[in-house]
Amino acid sequence: MNSDQELIYIWDAYCGWCHGFSKTVHRLHNNHPELPLTILSGGLFTGNRSQAIGAFPHIAEANQRISQLTGAEFGSGYQELLHDGSFVMDSELAAIGFYALRSVAPEHAIELAAAMQHAFYVEGKSLSEPETYRTIALANHIDAEAVLTLFHDPASQEAARAEFADVSALGVNSYPTLLLRSGNEYTSIGGTMNVEEIEARLAKLHNVQPEAALYCAMDSPEGC
Template identity: 30%
Template sequence: MKPKIYYVMDTMCGWCYSFSDVVTKIYEEFKDQVDFTIVPAGMWVNKDVKEMTPGFSDFIRENNVRITQLSGKEFGEDYYLMLKDSNTVLDSLPGSKAINVIINLDTQASFSYLKTLQKEFFINGKNMNDVEVYSKIAEDFGIDSDSFKKEFSSKELIDQTFKQFNFASELDVSSYPSLILVNNEKSSLISSGYLPFEEVKTHIEKSIGSLT
């Protein structure tokens, strides 16, 4: 049985966006050696859903400056316009559900789909509470829009998504994004927060060796 890597993240998380190029390269590098699973963490759900205020907008902007300085990932003008809109609501549930639809329908596309989803939010400032945004991306990956929407709206998907939120809590990560490698019931934290590709790659190679 191959080792597993759990990628614990949230589609609304700017640091996860900063890590998107790195984790995509990691997936391509190790996908034949390791089983990868994206685990949406539910950063902003239920009582933690965020309504935009000037103070919260300023907090995000200040955080994004550090993200760009460290990772080089830029944020779009349309995204910053969205942050100025008092009608903006940041809810992690729709994005988490969308990722799970792709996992259920086409696991191989999940990392590329996630990266495209993040671009729509952090560059283009799209309303990520709109199922049409997610279904349009799915069509670009060859997934029928109606099939996507049917899965997206199902009770089974909601149950699956909240089970993943619980699982993310059980993994006991301290921040997003995090990579956890599991092999023979032994686990190792590969990365927490943003790290460059070569550093993450080295950690995985060492962890695979130490857990065998």
């Protein structure tokens, strides 16, 4: 395998399909420890799109489909937010939170991303609140005070915005998106496929051999 390869997972913490894709990308990462994984925030609800969840009436129906196809859980805490409709999704603050968590424990980025989506989609916690990140940090045995210091640091906002710009420069504007970088070449693998489908694309396009861990593929296929 080309040693100059990595997987790039582009997500948004407030993206329901990313919540559904979480287990798949985690399993893929476990299948291929030889492929470094970089996780970047895309910025779904920023600017004029950072609105109350009730402004997006399609979300409830989309969540049903996501749950049916991926088995993702949408908990009672989240359902209360959805029913009330006033909760404002702010992807920039969520990206700052992820940047803070990832900076303190980069080796656990994939677990921390999943923890953020569990906090929102299962427990109904705001990803704009510092206390959410304290809870995630403590649960994952990382320095909560260091995370909160970074969350409040103005430089973290600039870093999150720079990450949005990097994602835009890659031509990615939908989430989740999984890319394989080989040298200076970036190839989209997909974003809502199951592990078997992604493994097949890796093997076909880049001679990445599927591992025996294909058993971890989801029973139900994912799709938009």
